[in-house]
Structures are given as structure tokens and as C-alpha cells.
Amino acid sequence: MAKVEIVVNGRKEAREVEDRTLLVNFIRDTLGLTGTHVGCDTSQCGCCTVHMNGRAVKSCTVLAVQANGADVMTIEGLARDGELHPVQRAFTECHGLQCGFCTPGMIMATVGFLKDNPNPTEDEICKGLEGNLCRCTGYINIVKAVKRGAELLQK
Amino acid sequence: MYSFNYVKPGSLKEVNDFLASNPEARPLAGGMTLIPTLKARLAQPSHLVDISALEELKGIEVRNGALVIGAGTTHAEVARSTHVRDAIPALAELAFHIGDPAVRNCGTIGGSVANNDPAADYPAGVLALGATVVTNRREIAADDFFQGMFTTALEPGELVVRISFPKPRRAAYEKFAHPASGYAMTGVFVAQTNGGIRVAVTGAGPGVFRWSEAEAALAKAFNVAAVASLTMPAADLNEDIHGSREYRANLVRVLTKRAVARLAGR
Numbered sequence: 082m083a084k085v086e087i088v089v090n091g092r093k094e095a096r097e098v099e100d101r102t103l104l105v106n107f108i109r110d111t112l113g114l115t116g117t118h119v120g121c122d123t124s125q126c127g128c129c130t131v132h133m134n135g136r137a138v139k140s141c142t143v144l145a146v147q148a149n150g151a152d153v154m155t156i157e158g159l160a161r162d163g164e165l166h167p168v169q170r171a172f173t174e175c176h177g178l179q180c181g182f183c184t185p186g187m188i189m190a191t192v193g194f195l196k197d198n199p200n201p202t203e204d205e206i207c208k209g210l211e212g213n214l215c216r217c218t219g220y221i222n223i224v225k226a227v228k229r230g231a232e233l234l235q236k
Numbered sequence: 237m238y239s240f241n242y243v244k245p246g247s248l249k250e251v252n253d254f255l256a257s258n259p260e261a262r263p264l265a266g267g268m269t270l271i272p273t274l275k276a277r278l279a280q281p282s283h284l285v286d287i288s289a290l291e292e293l294k295g296i297e298v299r300n301g302a303l304v305i306g307a308g309t310t311h312a313e314v315a316r317s318t319h320v321r322d323a324i325p326a327l328a329e330l331a332f333h334i335g336d337p338a339v340r341n342c343g344t345i346g347g348s349v350a351n352n353d354p355a356a357d358y359p360a361g362v363l364a365l366g367a368t369v370v371t372n373r374r375e376i377a378a379d380d381f382f383q384g385m386f387t388t389a390l391e392p393g394e395l396v397v398r399i400s401f402p403k404p405r406r407a408a409y410e411k412f413a414h415p416a417s418g419y420a421m422t423g424v425f426v427a428q429t430n431g432g433i434r435v436a437v438t439g440a441g442p443g444v445f446r447w448s449e450a451e452a453a454l455a456k457a458f459n460v461a462a463v464a465s466l467t468m469p470a471a472d473l474n475e476d477i478h479g480s481r482e483y484r485a486n487l488v489r490v491l492t493k494r495a496v497a498r499l500a501g502r
């Protein structure tokens with residue numbers, strides 16, 4: 082067992098975990114934050130995307146002990162004072178989802194790559210979301226939502 | 237995942253000592269290969285030794301005409317680095333096309349080279365550029381380092397510390413990515429180095445290799461026509477549900493032509 086202190090969505094969480102606990106299980110099972118999803122066991126789908134020290138990572142492929150001392154943000158931490166984050170609003174407005182399973186990961190990945198590229202072309206959006214799979218939408222509205230999210234962020 | 241103990245020593249020396257006294261321990265860098273391997277129960281190390289925060293493995297600099305990249309540098313850092321973009325833009329581009337953004341934020345050059353996946357990108361760059369792999373014990377030339385599928389010259393407990401790339405005159409990397417995994421179905425790195433022309437192929441065979449016929453042909457005439465008339469023998473190449481060996485042999489030639497076209501024009 083290992084002691085970890087991880088700041089999750091601004092709150093310090095000090096817990097004991099097994100060394101082999103994945104960050105995604107720490108987030109979902111220990112903290113009860115179930116917005117972060119698990120869609121595969123091959124590190125490919127991106128449903129589990131969260132931010133660690135400001136960068137998008139796949140929380141199913143990071144150990145909780147590796148995140149010791151880090152600042153983690155999950156989908157639950159995006160909204161401010163009851164106001165959805167601009168990228169969350171854009172996904173709602175553009176209907177960038179169908180079943181919604183991939184959506185938390187899509188949004189966290191989007192918020193992550195818009196930091197590097199605040200004004201992406203359609204090709205750059207597809208490249209930026211390469212690590213996120215959607216089984217429903219065919220991606221058309223997701224790409225629209227990312228464009229709209231970029232606009233809203235610049236307002 | 238089988239259980240293991242996680243440790244995070246503060247210095248390279250402590251890591252060396254720990255690995256020396258725990259033969260079943262494995263270094264953990266970005267975890268983008270090792271953690272999926274553990275999740276699939278394909279490995280059962282006693283300890284994971286986290287080397288991701290070691291200062292000795294960090295940094296990118298240009299030293300005596302060579303680009304030196306610390307083993308702990310992430311793919312995202314290499315792709316963004318102005319040192320890399322200025323010195324060897326093809327290497328920055330290679331890093332930018334590895335996996336996806338989240339993988340690039342964690343995965344490291346040292347982990348990729350030490351792992352030597354037959355479909356990984358970095359081994360092609362390291363071999364074509366004639367780089368030197370610097371470990372905690374010695375310096376290993378790229379030509380001696382890669383020894384076939386998931387096999388390298390590294391001994392137990394030996395760590396990649398940094399990789400030194402002599403600046404080439406020109407270089408280009410062309411990759412045909414597997415549409416689902418992003419790994420190279422085939423990737424070809426062509427470099428015009430001070431020691432001659434080097435062509436390294438990844439993804440197509442059981443390990444990264446140099447295509448000496450193409451190197452010889454390009455040394456005589458560095459243009460697309462020189463490669464167009466060559467054929468890559470298919471016998472020893474990989475075959476799987478994604479493509480036959482003949483398909484991969486053709487990809488090697490096509491991607492070499494594309495890389496040369498980028499450097500020499502048509």
C-alpha cells in the first residue's frame with residue numbers, strides 16, 4: 082500500500098491505495114467521481130482522459146501513485162460556479178454526442194489541445210482528437226463542437 | 237494487473253543501486269507501453285522504479301554539433317522543442333506523429349528506444365541518424381543498439397540516460413500509420429549524414445533495419461528514380477491481418493520515394 086496526496090478538482094485528497102491502483106480507479110471508486118469513463122483496456126479510446134498538471138493524460142494508463150503530489154482535473158472540475166465550461170456548452174449547443182459515453186473524455190481532450198492550438202483547423206481538430214474514439218456520432222458534430230468551443234473560449 | 241511495489245528514488249545513482257539489488261524490478265518512464273503490458277498481465281515485475289522525475293534524464297540541448305535529448309523527455313516535449321525543430325525538424329515531426337496527444341504527454345524517447353517495438357517510430361530516427369545511445373554504463377552506437385523485435389543491447393539494470401544525434405545535412409521521415417493504433421505499418425527515415433546516406437525502416441520487419449540497397453543507390457544519385465527501380469525483398473518482412481509481406485515491401489519503397497522526394501524534389 083502507498084499513501085498518496087492528490088489535488089483533485091482543487092481539493093486535496095489524502096488516501097491509501099494499492100501500488101497497482103490505476104488513477105481512473107482512484108477517481109471513480111475511491112473518490113466516487115464517475116464522470117471519468119473506462120471504454121477499453123488497451124489505452125486507445127480516451128474515455129478516461131483527465132488533466133494531470135494541466136496536460137491531458139489517459140487515467141487508465143497512469144498509476145495513482147504516479148499522480149502523487151499532482152494536480153488532477155476531471156470533467157466534474159470544469160464548470161465554474163454552476164456555469165458550464167465553454168467547451169461543455171459547445172458540445173451541448175452543437176449536439177456533439179449521442180449516447181454520451183465518450184463525451185467526458187472528448188471534452189477533456191479538447192480543453193487540453195485547445196491550450197496548444199486555440200484556433201485549430203478541421204484537420205488539426207481530427208489530429209487533436211486522435212486518441213478519443215466515439216462509437217456513435219461519426220465525429221461530424223464533435224468536430225463542430227470543438228470549433229465552436231474554440232470560438233467561445235476566445236470570447 | 238499482478239501486484240508490485242512502486243518506488244521513486246531521487247537520483248540516478250539510487251535507481252542504479254536499486255535495480256542492481258532487485259533483478260525483477262523494471263524501470264517505469266512514461267508508462268505508455270509498460271502499464272498496458274501490466275494490465276494485460278504480460279509481465280510480472282517485483283517493483284516499478286519510477287524514473288520519470290530524474291533530473292539526469294531531462295533536457296534537450298545542442299552540444300558540439302549534436303542534438304542531445306534526455307531519455308526522460310516526452311514525445312510532446314520533443315515535438316515542441318525549438319532546439320529539435322531547428323537542428324533536426326524531421327525528428328520533431330516524427331515525435332508529433334506518435335500515438336495521440338495524451339500518449340505524447342507521457343511517453344518518453346528513452347522508453348520507446350529501450351522497448352524497441354518493431355512498429356515504433358523513434359528507432360527509425362535513431363538508426364538513420366546514426367545516433368549514440370548513452371547509458372548509465374557506456375555509449376552504444378545505434379547500429380549496435382537495436383537487435384530485433386523488442387531486443388536491444390541493454391543489459392539488465394542498464395538505463396538509457398540520453399541520446400545524442402549528430403546533426404544531419406537533411407532528413408525526412410515518412411510513416412504509413414495503422415489507422416487504429418497509430419503505430420507504423422511501415423515508416424522510413426532517410427538521412428543525408430556527414431557519414432553518408434542512411435535509410436532506416438521500421439514497422440515492416442521484425443525489428444528496425446537499414447535498407448542498404450537504397451542507401452547505395454541514393455549515394456550514386458539522390459533522386460526518386462534511384463529508388464523507383466529497386467525492389468525490397470518480402471521474404472523476411474512481417475505479415476498479419478493488416479497487410480501481407482508483399483504489401484509491406486511495397487510500402488517500404490513507396491515511403492522511401494516519398495521521403496527522398498521531400499528532400500530532393502521530383
Ligand SMILES: Cc1cc2nc3c(=O)[nH]c(=O)nc-3n(C[C@H](O)[C@H](O)[C@H](O)COP(=O)(O)OP(=O)(O)OC[C@H]3O[C@@H](n4cnc5c(N)ncnc54)[C@H](O)[C@@H]3O)c2cc1C
Nearest residue numbers: 265266267268269270335343344346347350356357396418
Ligand atoms: C494508444 C497508444 C498509441 C501509441 N502509438 C505509438 C506510435 O504511433 N508510435 C510509437 O512509436 N509508439 C507508440 N506508442 C508507444 C509510446 O510511444 C510509448 O510511450 C513508448 O513506446 C514507451 O515509452 P514510455 O516512456 O511510455 O516507457 P514505459 O512504458 O514506461 O517503458 C517501456 C519499457 O522501457 C523500459 N524503459 C523505460 N525507460 C527506460 C530507460 N530510460 N532505460 C531503460 N529502459 C527503460 C521500461 O522498463 C519498459 O520495459 C503508443 C502507445 C499507446 C498507449
Ligand code: FES
Nearest residue numbers: 120124126127141
Ligand atoms: S479507458 Fe480507453 S483509453 Fe483509457
Ligand code: FES
Nearest residue numbers: 179181215216217
Ligand atoms: S456519443 Fe456514444 S460513444 Fe460517442
